[in-house]
Amino acid sequence: MAERPVEKGQTVRLRLDSLAVGGEAVGRHEGMAVFTLLGCPGDEAEVEITEVSRRFARGIVRSVIEPSPDRVDPPCPHFGDCGGCQLQHVSYEAQLRHKTAMVRDALQRIGGLTDVEVGETASMDEPWRYRNRAQYSAAVNESGELALGFARFHAHEIVALTECELQHPLSERIRTAIERLLPPTDQGGRERPLLLGVETFVSFSAGRALITLVCEGQPAFVRPLADALTEDVSEVAGVLFARRRGRAAVHRSPAELVMGEGHLLEEVGGHTYRVSADSFFQTSPVQAARAIELVREWADIGPGDTVVDLYSGVGTFLLPLAGRARRAFGVEAAESAVSDGKANARAWGLRNVTFYQRNVERVLPRWVERGRTADVVVLDPPRKGAGPIVTASVAKLQPRRIVLVSCDPATLARDLKHLAELGYPCARVQPIDMFPQTWHVEAAALCERQAEADGAA
Numbered sequence: 506m507a508e509r510p511v512e513k514g515q516t517v518r519l520r521l522d523s524l525a526v527g528g529e530a531v532g533r534h535e536g537m538a539v540f541t542l543l544g545c546p547g548d549e550a551e552v553e554i555t556e557v558s559r560r561f562a563r564g565i566v567r568s569v570i571e572p573s574p575d576r577v578d579p580p581c582p583h584f585g586d587c588g589g590c591q592l593q594h595v596s597y598e599a600q601l602r603h604k605t606a607m608v609r610d611a612l613q614r615i616g617g618l619t620d621v622e623v624g625e626t627a628s629m630d631e632p633w634r635y636r637n638r639a640q641y642s643a644a645v646n647e648s649g650e651l652a653l654g655f656a657r658f659h660a661h662e663i664v665a666l667t668e669c670e671l672q673h674p675l676s677e678r679i680r681t682a683i684e685r686l687l688p689p690t691d692q693g694g695r696e697r698p699l700l701l702g703v704e705t706f707v708s709f710s711a712g713r714a715l716i717t718l719v720c721e722g723q724p725a726f727v728r729p730l731a732d733a734l735t736e737d738v739s740e741v742a743g744v745l746f747a748r749r750r751g752r753a754a755v756h757r758s759p760a761e762l763v764m765g766e767g768h769l770l771e772e773v774g775g776h777t778y779r780v781s782a783d784s785f786f787q788t789s790p791v792q793a794a795r796a797i798e799l800v801r802e803w804a805d806i807g808p809g810d811t812v813v814d815l816y817s818g819v820g821t822f823l824l825p826l827a828g829r830a831r832r833a834f835g836v837e838a839a840e841s842a843v844s845d846g847k848a849n850a851r852a853w854g855l856r857n858v859t860f861y862q863r864n865v866e867r868v869l870p871r872w873v874e875r876g877r878t879a880d881v882v883v884l885d886p887p888r889k890g891a892g893p894i895v896t897a898s899v900a901k902l903q904p905r906r907i908v909l910v911s912c913d914p915a916t917l918a919r920d921l922k923h924l925a926e927l928g929y930p931c932a933r934v935q936p937i938d939m940f941p942q943t944w945h946v947e948a949a950a951l952c953e954r955q956a957e958a959d960g961a962a
């Protein structure tokens with residue numbers, strides 16, 4: 506076996522030059538790429554090697570010898586310990602630059618797409634306290650006290666938070682209220698904690714919140730805690746409860762209402778959406794408005810058009826398009842999102858909208874078999890992307906335009922590559938910064954049917 510240029514535990518001096526998916530800065534040691542946690546591109550740093558594989562190594566910055574001009578002081582005291590965000594030490598302007606490069610790189614490397622116009626990443630005016638949803642994990646310390654927080658970098662252990670600069674302040678008030686209100690004796694102890702996680706969803710426009718308590722079984726504290734919480738934090742509109750279903754608290758049963766309401770109204774870009782605790786909604790309402798506007802512009806719907814929105818959620822993209830279209834169809838797997846979508850269509854007075862509660866990959870091939878077509882298809886799949894079955898079916902619907910929205914540049918590139926092979930070359934990609942201070946980036950892509958694309962050229 507060829508000798509590796511570095512070993513685990515060794516410290517090497519590196520010049521870091523780019524940012525990789527995952528938020529690690531990349532440097533090279535004797536030709537081997539070292540993915541470096543807490544590095545800022547432009548740094549010269551002492552890096553401790555933490556992992557070595559055949560083709561690359563991982564490390565962590567131990568000291569910065571010459572800081573990058575883009576390096577800034579992270580405001581959060583937990584930064585570097587808590588794994589919730591990765592880029593607070595990189596100036597916001599540089600974060601945006603690197604996100605654009607990350608999207609461009611994925612399109613070229615994974616999608617082989619070299620001539621796509623990629624816009625500069627659309628920034629957030631206030632890149633802090635922008636999250637409308639928090640998923641805190643719970644831990645019980647040696648004194649039996651509850652702490653809510655996020656997992657440490659590359660570890661399962663929970664970092665107890667004093668603050669989080671990414672969450673809406675209401676989520677943070679709920680977190681501290683639960684830590685204060687839940688008596689240690691009710692928590693089941695370190696070995697058998699009963700409260701496993703807390704999810705919050707905040708409507709920025711209404712200034713109200715939903716809380717979902719994720720528990721082992723159905724502990725007796727759920728109802729009294731819900732009472733105490735609504736008393737303590739007057740903006741709490743509803744408290745729900747869910748049982749753990751997998752090993753982590755994120756795998757849980759559908760939420761059941763304990764008290765108050767199970768949904769909130771949120772206004773985005775002049776539109777009001779009903780969103781239930783279990784329904785997906787874009788993380789930042791401010792950037793969601795941008796994404797809706799972009800999708801609307803790129804979809805370019807005409808009055809006779811049939812529009813199909815796959816992975817439609819509560820109708821975030823579909824409903825603003827439906828007002829201009831002849832018919833509008835949404836396909837979404839989650840029951841709560843479909844029920845919100847239908848309620849939203851009614852509240853908006855839209856009679857031409859149909860939501861199907863189905864898995865996209867199952868229903869779409871059947872639509873194709875039955876000869877259905879669409880003029881415009883919008884799709885916003887989960888992180889794993891749409892995949893070849895869905896992209897093939899989308900092309901067979903023969904739309905004039907396809908607008909693909911994605912939160913993962915790698916799967917976006919793969920889906921766009923398939924679509925290009927199927928006669929839908931991608932013309933433009935616009936990254937949108939939905940997740941400042943983290944490496945994640947949202948992007949929208951416009952694909953046009955080859956004939957139209959040739960006509961436009």
Ligand SMILES: C[S@@+](CC[C@H](N)C(=O)[O-])C[C@H]1O[C@@H](n2cnc3c(N)ncnc32)[C@H](O)[C@@H]1O
Binds near residue numbers: 785787817818842
């Ligand atoms: C990234 S979200 C987009 C939702 C919506 N477009 C929006 O902007 O609010 C992806 C959505 O796809 C749904 N979903 C996940 N897998 C699915 C599948 N196989 N078929 C249909 N919907 C699915 C999720 O429940 C979620 O609502």
